[in-house]
Amino acid sequence: MGAEFVQFSLTPILIGIFAAIACALPGNFLILRRQALIGDAISHVVLPGIVVAFLLTGMVAAIPMMIGAAGAAILAVILIEAVKRLGQIEPGAAMGVVFTTMFAAGVLILEQTDTSQVHLDVEHALMGNLESLIWFRADGWGSLLDPAALASLPDELPRIALVCALVVVLTLVFWRWLKIATFDEGFAQALGIPAAAVGFGLMVTAAVAAVAAFDAVGSIIVIAMFICPPAAARLMTNRLAHQVWWSVAFATLSAILGYVFAGYGPLWFGAQNAVSAAGMIATVSGVILGLACLFGPHRSRVGAGRDEAA
Amino acid sequence: MASPMTPGHQPTIAAENGRAARPVAVPSGAPLAVRGLTVSYGEKPAVFSVDATFPAESMSAIIGPNGAGKSTLLKASLGVIPLLSGDVYVFGQAIEKARERIAYVPQRASVDWDFPTTVMDVVQMGLYRRVGLLGRLSGRMTARARDCLDRVGMADFAHRQIGQLSGGQQQRVFLARALAQDADLYLLDEPFAGVDAATERAIIDVLKTLKAEGKAVVAVHHDLSTVRDYFDHVFLINVRRIAEGPVATAFTTGNLQATYGGRLAATHLDELSPTGGA
Numbered sequence: 001m002g003a004e005f006v007q008f009s010l011t012p013i014l015i016g017i018f019a020a021i022a023c024a025l026p027g028n029f030l031i032l033r034r035q036a037l038i039g040d041a042i043s044h045v046v047l048p049g050i051v052v053a054f055l056l057t058g059m060v061a062a063i064p065m066m067i068g069a070a071g072a073a074i075l076a077v078i079l080i081e082a083v084k085r086l087g088q089i090e091p092g093a094a095m096g097v098v099f100t101t102m103f104a105a106g107v108l109i110l111e112q113t114d115t116s117q118v119h120l121d122v123e124h125a126l127m128g129n130l131e132s133l134i135w136f137r138a139d140g141w142g143s144l145l146d147p148a149a150l151a152s153l154p155d156e157l158p159r160i161a162l163v164c165a166l167v168v169v170l171t172l173v174f175w176r177w178l179k180i181a182t183f184d185e186g187f188a189q190a191l192g193i194p195a196a197a198v199g200f201g202l203m204v205t206a207a208v209a210a211v212a213a214f215d216a217v218g219s220i221i222v223i224a225m226f227i228c229p230p231a232a233a234r235l236m237t238n239r240l241a242h243q244v245w246w247s248v249a250f251a252t253l254s255a256i257l258g259y260v261f262a263g264y265g266p267l268w269f270g271a272q273n274a275v276s277a278a279g280m281i282a283t284v285s286g287v288i289l290g291l292a293c294l295f296g297p298h299r300s301r302v303g304a305g306r307d308e309a310a
Numbered sequence: 311m312a313s314p315m316t317p318g319h320q321p322t323i324a325a326e327n328g329r330a331a332r333p334v335a336v337p338s339g340a341p342l343a344v345r346g347l348t349v350s351y352g353e354k355p356a357v358f359s360v361d362a363t364f365p366a367e368s369m370s371a372i373i374g375p376n377g378a379g380k381s382t383l384l385k386a387s388l389g390v391i392p393l394l395s396g397d398v399y400v401f402g403q404a405i406e407k408a409r410e411r412i413a414y415v416p417q418r419a420s421v422d423w424d425f426p427t428t429v430m431d432v433v434q435m436g437l438y439r440r441v442g443l444l445g446r447l448s449g450r451m452t453a454r455a456r457d458c459l460d461r462v463g464m465a466d467f468a469h470r471q472i473g474q475l476s477g478g479q480q481q482r483v484f485l486a487r488a489l490a491q492d493a494d495l496y497l498l499d500e501p502f503a504g505v506d507a508a509t510e511r512a513i514i515d516v517l518k519t520l521k522a523e524g525k526a527v528v529a530v531h532h533d534l535s536t537v538r539d540y541f542d543h544v545f546l547i548n549v550r551r552i553a554e555g556p557v558a559t560a561f562t563t564g565n566l567q568a569t570y571g572g573r574l575a576a577t578h579l580d581e582l583s584p585t586g587g588a
Contacts, residue, residue, distance in 0.1 A: 189390045190414040191439045238471040
């Protein structure tokens with residue numbers, strides 16, 4: 001399968017893995033902060049930002065898309081606060097209202113504009129274009145050492161690899177701050193640690209990961225990757241560092257199995273066409289979470305010794 | 311949004327009396343002093359124009375009914391929640407210059423005990439300011455964290471997941487984390503809430519040792535029956551400052567009546583008075 005695998009499957013799988021890891025890392029802290037919905041919200045609200053950025057610049061390029069997404073994310077944060085304060089409703093509902101509205105607006109704008117020349121339409125916004133990110137010039141594993149072939153790698157690969165590396169470095173450097181600000185924000189502030197800034201930084205990092213992943217794999221996978229691998233990982237261990245490692249392993253496994261099942265799974269069952277890789281990756285991550293719920297060693301976490309009610 | 315329980319919530323006369331007698335100068339050496347402190351979570355102030363001075367080498371209790379602003383006063387003193395107005399002095403300095411000298415024990419219920427971490431890990435968080443973001447936790451520091459666990463009788467639980475502890479054990483771990491901060495002023499938010507008798511004993515022993523070492527301890531406290539046994543100094547608050555001073559002079563039936571309004575039964579107050587049982 002060598003040459004064909006390198007040409008058609010290697011880059012999509014790598015892009016899927018990098019996207020899954022870049023989302024899963026901040027996802028660990030988001031679920032521990034009971035903010036899992038924020039990953040979901042981010043992946044929805046960035047859509048109008050990306051579309052508007054495209055309309056203004058006329059091209060699908062990383063920098064304007066990031067700026068557009070960041071603008072949309074900031075707008076969303078302001079809107080959520082406004083709805084929360086003015087409407088005096090709970091944060092979850094405020095988020096729900098804002099992110100679905102913004103996502104819907106993004107879809108409407110997208111429908112009304114001519115984006116037929118580029119990979120930006122409603123379908124790609126939802127499911128990405130993982131299958132089409134193939135490496136045309138590759139003719140085998142040897143191409144990995146061939147500068148000319150390497151130059152023709154899809155742009156999405158170095159972009160998502162860079163973002164993934166950035167997320168890994170940020171997670172390592174700010175590990176202690178992330179841990180303490182997530183566990184005990186008041187204590188962190190008393191130590192002089194800027195807990196609010198840590199929380200904001202986490203959100204920005206999640207947004208950057210979401211936009212970079214969104215570009216390649218669409219919003220379905222982004223939503224799943226923020227939540228499923230970390231949530232499954234939490235059921236495997238009671239140590240934060242181990243949880244993060246498990247989440248990376250689950251994210252990687254979901255990306256590989258999801259891509260393979262999407263491409264070959266239907267054939268095994270006698271069907272003719274492959275199914276969406278993004279959809280299958282998200283499905284596999286959900287199945288892993290389901291298995292962790294059933295068989296994870298730390299699935300019941302209500303402490304045995306907690307007999308004294310506060 | 312006023313609760314049905316709060317007629318007479320603002321004991322204005324007592325508050326005015328308290329204000330008339332308040333010290334105005336800021337004692338430079340006091341471990342903790344606040345002046346004109348006002349904090350609000352919305353339109354209604356939680357703490358209004360409060361002056362307080364907590365003395366050195368003593369154990370002080372912040373006392374008042376639910377919603378009186380006890381925890382708010384403590385958190386505002388730490389800079390954990392923003393002040394609407396007022397000043398906080400820690401050993402005569404602004405909080406930012408004195409953070410190394412403060413240790414903090416938040417309310418146990420304020421964190422999620424399902425968080426994936428161990429007892430030892432939580433205690434080491436008390437060292438995070440010292441080790442910084444990337445500094446290595448030296449062997450000496452780890453030994454120190456173990457010492458602190460030992461002081462609260464939790465050394466055997468170092469590698470337990472924190473969710474597997476009882477409420478009392480969790481409270482001890484929080485105290486051990488504060489001990490790891492190695493401070494001169496200890497601020498505790500309801501350290502005895504929902505803990506067993508043995509834990510209460512263990513905690514009070516540690517706090518008394520701290521006092522004997524010359525440290526200052528300030529605790530938000532709920533149980534009026536133990537105030538005389540545990541504390542030297544009281545600060546009575548109900549949004550405004552009601553009274554403060556040594557337990558002997560400030561922890562009086564009159565001041566408690568003023569703090570709690572009609573909600574404290576007269577018989578209960580008699581038990582607490584110096585001539586009563588307790």
